[in-house]
Each structure stands twice: as structure tokens, then as C-alpha cells.
Amino acid sequence: MAEIMDVGGKRKCAYEQCECQVSTLEIYCSYYCSDADDQQEVELQCDCKHDPCALPEAENLRVALDKGSTL
Ligand SMILES: [Zn+2]
Ligand SMILES: [Zn+2]
Numbered sequence: 001m002a003e004i005m006d007v008g009g010k011r012k013c014a015y016e017q018c019e020c021q022v023s024t025l026e027i028y029c030s031y032y033c034s035d036a037d038d039q040q041e042v043e044l045q046c047d048c049k050h051d052p053c054a055l056p057e058a059e060n061l062r063v064a065l066d067k068g069s070t071l
Contacts, residue, residue: 017045019052 009024015033028034046053
């Protein structure tokens with residue numbers, strides 16, 4: 001008998017500030033979110049380091065390029 005898996009089921013991470021998608025088998029995308037939500041922390045932004053929550057990197061990139069050109 002084949003078990004029917006919930007394939008591709010996605011939902012948002014349960015931590016409010018987080019923009020990540022997790023599978024329906026998970027609640028949080030990371031330990032960070034689990035911990036933050038558990039402590040009812042009021043954060044301005046999720047810091048789970050996943051792409052959906054990452055800060056815009058354009059500025060960092062420009063700095064890196066600038067440094068490279070002065071070498
Ligand atoms: Zn996040
Ligand atoms: Zn998350």
C-alpha cells in the first residue's frame with residue numbers, strides 16, 4: 001500500500017517576521033525562528049539568514065567591488 005504523501009505542501013514559517021516557506025511538516029524554517037517566536041521577541045526583522053529574509057546585498061556588493069578595484 002502506497003502512502004499518500006503531502007507533496008509540495010508549503011506554508012509560511014510560523015514566526016511572524018519570517019518570510020520563509022516551510023513544508024507542511026514543519027512549523028519554523030530554522031531554530032532561530034522557533035526560539036524567537038517562543039520568547040515572544042519583538043524583532044523588526046527575521047534573522048534566520050535564509051534568502052527570503054536576507055537584507056538587500058546591493059550595498060555590500062558595491063563595497064566589495066570598490067575594494068577590488070583599488071587593489
Ligand atoms: Zn526568516
Ligand atoms: Zn523562519
